[in-house]
Amino acid sequence: MQAKIKMKMQNNKRILLCLAHMSGKEQEYIKEAFDTNWVVPLGPNVDGFEKDLDAFVGQNKKVVALSSGTAAVHLSLIVSGVGPGDEVIVQNFTFCASSHPVTYLGATPVFVDSEADTWNMDPDLLEAAIKDRIAKTGKKPKAIMPVTLYGMPYQVDRIMEIANRYGIPVIEDSAEGLGSRYNGQMLGTFGKYGILSFNGNKMITTSGGGALITSSEDEWREVMMYATQYRESYPYYQHEKIGYNYRMSNICAGIGRGQMTVVDDHIKHHKYVQWLYEELLDNVKGITVHSQPNTGEYESNYWLCTITIDPELRIKGQENAYKNIVNGAVGGAGGVIHRASSAVTDCQPNDNVEALRIYLDKAGIEARPTWKPMHKQPVYKYAPAYVNGISESIFKMGMCLPSGPCVSDDDMKYIVETIKSAIC
Numbered sequence: 001m002q003a004k005i006k007m008k009m010q011n012n013k014r015i016l017l018c019l020a021h022m023s024g025k026e027q028e029y030i031k032e033a034f035d036t037n038w039v040v041p042l043g044p045n046v047d048g049f050e051k052d053l054d055a056f057v058g059q060n061k062k063v064v065a066l067s068s069g070t071a072a073v074h075l076s077l078i079v080s081g082v083g084p085g086d087e088v089i090v091q092n093f094t095f096c097a098s099s100h101p102v103t104y105l106g107a108t109p110v111f112v113d114s115e116a117d118t119w120n121m122d123p124d125l126l127e128a129a130i131k132d133r134i135a136k137t138g139k140k141p142k143a144i145m146p147v148t149l150y151g152m153p154y155q156v157d158r159i160m161e162i163a164n165r166y167g168i169p170v171i172e173d174s175a176e177g178l179g180s181r182y183n184g185q186m187l188g189t190f191g192k193y194g195i196l197s198f199n200g201n202k203m204i205t206t207s208g209g210g211a212l213i214t215s216s217e218d219e220w221r222e223v224m225m226y227a228t229q230y231r232e233s234y235p236y237y238q239h240e241k242i243g244y245n246y247r248m249s250n251i252c253a254g255i256g257r258g259q260m261t262v263v264d265d266h267i268k269h270h271k272y273v274q275w276l277y278e279e280l281l282d283n284v285k286g287i288t289v290h291s292q293p294n295t296g297e298y299e300s301n302y303w304l305c306t307i308t309i310d311p312e313l314r315i316k317g318q319e320n321a322y323k324n325i326v327n328g329a330v331g332g333a334g335g336v337i338h339r340a341s342s343a344v345t346d347c348q349p350n351d352n353v354e355a356l357r358i359y360l361d362k363a364g365i366e367a368r369p370t371w372k373p374m375h376k377q378p379v380y381k382y383a384p385a386y387v388n389g390i391s392e393s394i395f396k397m398g399m400c401l402p403s404g405p406c407v408s409d410d411d412m413k414y415i416v417e418t419i420k421s422a423i424c
Ligand SMILES: *Cc1c(COP(=O)(O)O)cnc(C)c1O
Pocket: 068, 069, 070, 071, 094, 095, 097, 098, 147, 173, 175, 176, 196, 197, 198, 199, 208, 209, 210
């Protein structure tokens, strides 16, 4: 394998987790928007970007470009009829944007834990959860949301078989899985709806943005109405349903059109990064690179390379892990930071993982823990959860390594050498 992206200068000397990379075409599309005054949330770039996405995901799907992936999750739930008092089954091991929109609607997320092979929703546990919810509440969950975590396809065949058997629609959160495939078919096209995200750190970016993949003309029309304040056709504003202002800007879509000219190169580069980490970390005892099952169905886009660290592995400085309250890290925004009340919580990565994060950070390398499972989030204390210990144990041992289009061979060699030198 060889690197596919021709590197541009980084905007930052640090090696970041997943930094956006502009191909050059983005500026042309944006300039066109400026030159023609299409500086609104509709226009030729939005149409063009959607056409590109339709062609890219295939399966005769129709894609709606939106202001964020979170907005796409929200709209997918609305058009699935989710409302107050309903339950939605959500993968437990995920970023909060999968489940938060369930709560926006007054519904309750029901969390289902992962299996160890893909780190995604465990089919057996899913079926147990469905049965138990029906027994306890007398009604079926309104939707099932598996996630393509770090780009890794979930067990599509089994999850879809169970969902179909119980007649529950599947909303695929493939925000991290643009270009991932299962049996050759794109993730996000198996369910009734699919989520994509184009946030700054995703496989491609529109600076901020997302999309909803729909399965029929009717669904597409309804999503489009909800995304634009649900305006009826009168000479004045007539509203018969509550809508949202969720459409993508024509400027952002210009970036997206440019990114679509290099999306295949990005995916190739992420796979190459994964491959090189696997090679370089192969003989490092105590560190395991998480790879797709080699049964033939799975094709991850490897959005982020993830590793697990053996609890027995000693890392320099681990005796001092969690001794001090961290200022910021992934918390806060725009300089607004809540001071944490304690340096520790009741569920956190092992001391050696935190020590390695700090060691890499001091060497100018950004590494992050894996997502903290939702059933351990204080805000979801009330939510029903069907757990088997898998996501919690991965969270305690897991770490994401820099994997973006700007990560070079030299960067990866430096990162792996730094990891080796951190081991006692
Ligand atoms: C990024 C992400 C989202 C949300 O996308 P935004 O564009 O950031 O709103 C949803 N789910 C998962 C799993 C994600 O990683």
